[in-house]
Amino acid sequence: MKVLLVYPEYPETFWSFKYALKFIRKRAAYPPLGLLTIASLLPGDWEVRLRDLNVHPLRDGDISWADMVFLSAMDIQRESAREIIDRCKKLGVRIVAGGPLFTSCPDDFPEVDCLILGEAEVTLPGFIRDVAKGGCERIYRRDGWANLKKSPPPAMGLIDMDNYSCMSIQYSRGCPYHCEFCDVTFLFGREVRTKSVEQVLLELDRLYQIGWRGCVFFVDDNIIGNKRKLKEEILPALIDWMREKRYPFEFITQASINIADDDELIQLMVKAGFDEVFIGIETLEHESLKEAGKSVNQNRDMVENVKKLHRHGMQVQAGFILGFDNDKETGFDKMTKFIQESAIMTAMVGLLNAPRGTQLYERLEREGRLVDDSTGNNTDFTINFIPRMNGDVLMRGYRAIVETIYSPPNFAKRLKMFLRDYRPFKEKGKIMRKGHVTAFVKSLFVLGIFERGRLDYWKVILWSAFRRPSVFPLAVKIYICGYHFRKTFQV
Secondary structure (H helix, E strand, C coil): CEEEEEECCCCCCHHHCHHHHCCCCCCECCCCHHHHHHHHHCCCCCEEEEEECCCCCCCHHHHHHCCEEEEECCHHHHHHHHHHHHHHHHHCCEEEEECHHHHHCHHHCCCCCEEECCCHHHHHHHHHHHHHCCCCCCEECCCCCCCHHHCCCCCHHHCCHHHECCEEECCEECCCCCCCCCCHHHHHCCCCEECCHHHHHHHHHHHHHCCCCEEEEECCCCCCCCHHHHHHHHHHHHHHHHHHCCCCEEEEEEECHHHHHCHHHHHHHHHHCEEEEEEEEECCCHHHHHHHCCHHHCCCCHHHHHHHHHHHCCEEEEEEEECCCCCCCCHHHHHHHHHHHHCCCCEEEEECCCCCCCHHHHHHHHCCCECCCCCCCCCCCCCCECCCCCHHHHHHHHHHHHHHHCCHHHHHHHHHHHHHHCCCCHHHCCCCCCCHHHHHHHHHHHHHHHCCCHHHHHHHHHHHHHHCHHHHHHHHHHHHHHHHHHHHHCC
């Protein structure tokens, strides 16, 4: 059996890092971890190839080679996925599809020959057994949640690592919180399931052995969902492994804001190599947090929580949402002020949208307020329901926030503030990675000569070089990312 794994193209988005990747000569930010895991679940005698459209184009010959095309996608990749499906149908190649997009919207894709819904560790074995017998059903649905201790390591040998800026690994699935707007619990449940220490170290060993050095993204939706196991088992093992290997990786991940409540947890994570964490701050309006079911964010000094993480050596990336029913017009200035004061450099400010499978989607459907499907991109100035706030006011307020926080003077001011607070883990020392010099040299021309705001670039870069040389590569990286955000938001 010949199987072609196809990963659809991402449009230009906040997280695509399209403009930033050019500075380090990479084609995509992350490899398709889901499809690489699928590859490891397929029978050993099946011939498997992978085509990531974010790296290489898909040719008709690639499709014609295969007996089946396996397609996995998220909402934001819908348009590219449809194009792939159309091409497969024209060439007469059977399509097998799964992943968040198809699990959430199976009825939207009648052209697909077979749908593998939910977690593949649970649903894929039945499909494989049926194919071995000479046929298959059209839909395979999950029956319970996957046991991650039986999940195989991803087949990293199918990709060329040089095309990517960061590798990916998954330790856990699920989130204990059930926010109204989020589809994580629909896709992965509220019970946090984890891999074993041995599995995590095996995957890291494989990345190390095939020569990867640099960024590794723990893609867990909330890595501290099972805090006890993380603190008692995973982090101590990671600390020993990283010391032994002399810190070959820098880890980034996602967590809830209550990570700031546990000093021991923060210290362990930093020692283990975690230096970036994405946190869903969402909104500063108490009633909007209550509406969203985001109880973990309530009654906090958010600025201090963020700065505490910075002082310990963890850069906070954050998500912000506009468009809750309880949002007020005063919230635009409040959000702008918070982002500047907290020195959050990667601030994904977006509009509330209602993905299928969420409580929000169900509520808005009952209220008759849905107008379209979510695009999966909450930074494209679209919203798929009728908001309580006047739509024109909401869009103007949104535009004002991103134009302010990503304007060169405000971004540079915020970066200098961040660099003053940020204290990296000393034991790691000063590590220069492949691509740092290339990125810096290119930034001198693109940002220092030709880009609007070049004076702000020189001010913060020279300040960092002389005042905080230990984090100079980080300063360059962040400024390049800021350039990408400005281009994405057209600021």
